[in-house]
Amino acid sequence: MPAEGLLALRNVWKRFHSGGTETVALHDVDFVIEPGQFVTLIGPSGCGKSTLFNIIAGLEEPDGDGSVLFQGQPQRHRDLLGKVSFMPQKDLLFPWRTVLDNAALALEIEGMPRKAARQKAAALFPEFGLQGFEKHYPRQLSGGMRQRVALMRTFLFERELLLLDEPFGALDALTRSMMQRWLLEIWARHRRTVLFITHDIDEAIFLGDRVIVMSARPGTVRCDERVDLPRPRSGEVMLTPQFLDVKRRLLAIVEEESRKTFSASA
Amino acid sequence: MNLLPVTVALAGLLALWELAIALFRVPGFVLPRPLDIATAVMENPGLYASGMLLTALEAIGGFAAGAALGFGLAVLMVLFRPLERALVPIAIAISSVPSIAFIPLALVWFGLGPVSKVAMAALAVVFVVLLNTLNGLKRPDREAINLLRSFGAGRLGILWRLQLPAAMPAVVTGLRVGLARSTIAVIVAEMLGAYAGIGQIIYQATVQVDALHVWAGVAVATAGSLLLNAVLVAVDRRLVWWS
Ligand SMILES: Nc1ncnc2c1ncn2[C@@H]1O[C@H](COP(=O)(O)OP(=O)(O)OP(=O)(O)O)[C@@H](O)[C@H]1O
Ligand SMILES: [Mg+2]
Numbered sequence: 223m224p225a226e227g228l229l230a231l232r233n234v235w236k237r238f239h240s241g242g243t244e245t246v247a248l249h250d251v252d253f254v255i256e257p258g259q260f261v262t263l264i265g266p267s268g269c270g271k272s273t274l275f276n277i278i279a280g281l282e283e284p285d286g287d288g289s290v291l292f293q294g295q296p297q298r299h300r301d302l303l304g305k306v307s308f309m310p311q312k313d314l315l316f317p318w319r320t321v322l323d324n325a326a327l328a329l330e331i332e333g334m335p336r337k338a339a340r341q342k343a344a345a346l347f348p349e350f351g352l353q354g355f356e357k358h359y360p361r362q363l364s365g366g367m368r369q370r371v372a373l374m375r376t377f378l379f380e381r382e383l384l385l386l387d388e389p390f391g392a393l394d395a396l397t398r399s400m401m402q403r404w405l406l407e408i409w410a411r412h413r414r415t416v417l418f419i420t421h422d423i424d425e426a427i428f429l430g431d432r433v434i435v436m437s438a439r440p441g442t443v444r445c446d447e448r449v450d451l452p453r454p455r456s457g458e459v460m461l462t463p464q465f466l467d468v469k470r471r472l473l474a475i476v477e478e479e480s481r482k483t484f485s486a487s488a
Numbered sequence: 489m490n491l492l493p494v495t496v497a498l499a500g501l502l503a504l505w506e507l508a509i510a511l512f513r514v515p516g517f518v519l520p521r522p523l524d525i526a527t528a529v530m531e532n533p534g535l536y537a538s539g540m541l542l543t544a545l546e547a548i549g550g551f552a553a554g555a556a557l558g559f560g561l562a563v564l565m566v567l568f569r570p571l572e573r574a575l576v577p578i579a580i581a582i583s584s585v586p587s588i589a590f591i592p593l594a595l596v597w598f599g600l601g602p603v604s605k606v607a608m609a610a611l612a613v614v615f616v617v618l619l620n621t622l623n624g625l626k627r628p629d630r631e632a633i634n635l636l637r638s639f640g641a642g643r644l645g646i647l648w649r650l651q652l653p654a655a656m657p658a659v660v661t662g663l664r665v666g667l668a669r670s671t672i673a674v675i676v677a678e679m680l681g682a683y684a685g686i687g688q689i690i691y692q693a694t695v696q697v698d699a700l701h702v703w704a705g706v707a708v709a710t711a712g713s714l715l716l717n718a719v720l721v722a723v724d725r726r727l728v729w730w731s
Binding site for chain 1: 631632634635636637638639640641645649650653654656728729730731
């Protein structure tokens with residue numbers, strides 16, 4: 223693996239122009255992700271997290287100032303399409319597809335015959351706690367289940383880098399903490415590199431090897447903190463002094479940035 | 489589908505109709521009794537059946553051609569946006585004129601036979617299906633399209649896996665409105681000039697001031713359109729199977 227890690231962002235900027243006004247969504251974002259790492263990204267609402275993901279997924283072009291390197295190679299616009307598995311903020315399940323066919327969507331697009339795609343997806347159902355729901359339609363599922371289907375669809379698109387945009391944002395606290403532990407188990411078994419957006423500090427520390435805190439808009443890396451809590455992690459870990467120590471430090475920064483967002487919009 | 493409520497309502501309506509005629513002594517040329525209308529149809533079943541069959545075939549043929557054309561054009565338009573910008577304003581302009589207004593032209597161009605009726609049925613449906621399909625195809629938002637792009641899908645993949653299924657409810661709305669318009673267009677065209685068909689039967693009876701047979705024709709036409717509609721409802725369920 224080259225010195226730039228799996229993914230490297232160098233001085234990435236993104237400005238949006240609409241109706242004569244310019245919105246700077248990202249300014250000078252700079253970080254490197256090592257293969258196999260679980261990195262969580264936290265920052266106030268509107269600071270450009272989803273925009274950053276769109277850039278890493280190849281959906282949006284960064285401004286000319288900086289560069290994105292993937293596996294050491296500089297990426298131009300659209301080069302990254304089809305190279306990373308991306309789970310957007312909304313689950314975006316298709317109401318006309320069964321749960322099984324929703325999960326198999328990416329495989330079908332990759333050109334796998336429908337039958338084989340279904341078989342491969344079906345094999346993952348027990349692990350994702352969805353056995354018996356293959357033939358259901360999305361509207362028949364609870365929020366937590368929909369999120370798992372969306373995650374499974376992302377997992378089945380087997381790429382080295384996974385981008386998860388607030389996958390548990392809409393879930394209640396209980397479901398959320400179950401899903402977090404479950405995600406860590408899955409990750410431990412499949413060992414992919416994960417970049418995970420969240421609004422929740424506990425979630426960021428509990429899941430991550432590393433927490434990147436973004437500043438209020440225009441978003442940039444405000445702080446990049448290693449989390450050396452031992453794995454596998456259980457819920458108990460959130461009560462350890464080590465966890466609380468990291469949390470105290472991050473909380474101060476996150477709150478400061480959130481306040482900026484708040485006073486800017488007020 | 490539960491047919492009981494509508495059956496009861498219909499029976500009640502007919503009973504009320506009979507009752508009103510008996511009570512107020514309404515003369516037959518103003519409003520005939522339902523039973524007399526049914527008898528009029530049954531006295532000459534061949535005439536009404538063949539008339540309705542022709543009308544139905546014309547309506548279905550024109551409807552199918554017009555709907556296919558509208559649907560196909562809409563798909564082409566989302567693939568080639570300049571086409572949309574060029575043609576949609578024209579489509580809206582033409583479709584804001586009631587299609588019935590084109591009947592005299594159709595009769596001049598295509599004669600009094602079935603071709604003019606098929607053309608009118610097609611004209612009556614093409615724009616409503618075109619505009620509805622176009623709206624439906626554009627319904628998926630940026631995020632859903634981006635999801636497919638991130639999986640490496642191209643233009644056609646997005647069309648096939650996202651835009652077409654998402655458009656189906658709108659297509660179905662277009663088809664429903666279009667079918668009603670097609671049947672109306674055919675019947676009116678038959679009244680204005682035709683050799684046969686249920687519209688022509690109604691017209692003939694009108695000319696002969698034969699109210700009973702006007703009613704008989706209207707009754708058969710109504711039954712025919714209801715049947716066509718029922719077939720379309722079954723088709724619609726296959727197009728939007730998930731709701
Ligand atoms: N296509 C666009 N055109 C114009 N402005 C945009 C566009 N996309 C995003 N923005 C702006 O860029 C900023 C960052 O948006 P983004 O969605 O990345 O925020 P976020 O951090 O994901 O927020 P949240 O936590 O609420 O999801 C916002 O101010 C948003 O209005
Ligand atoms: Mg976001």
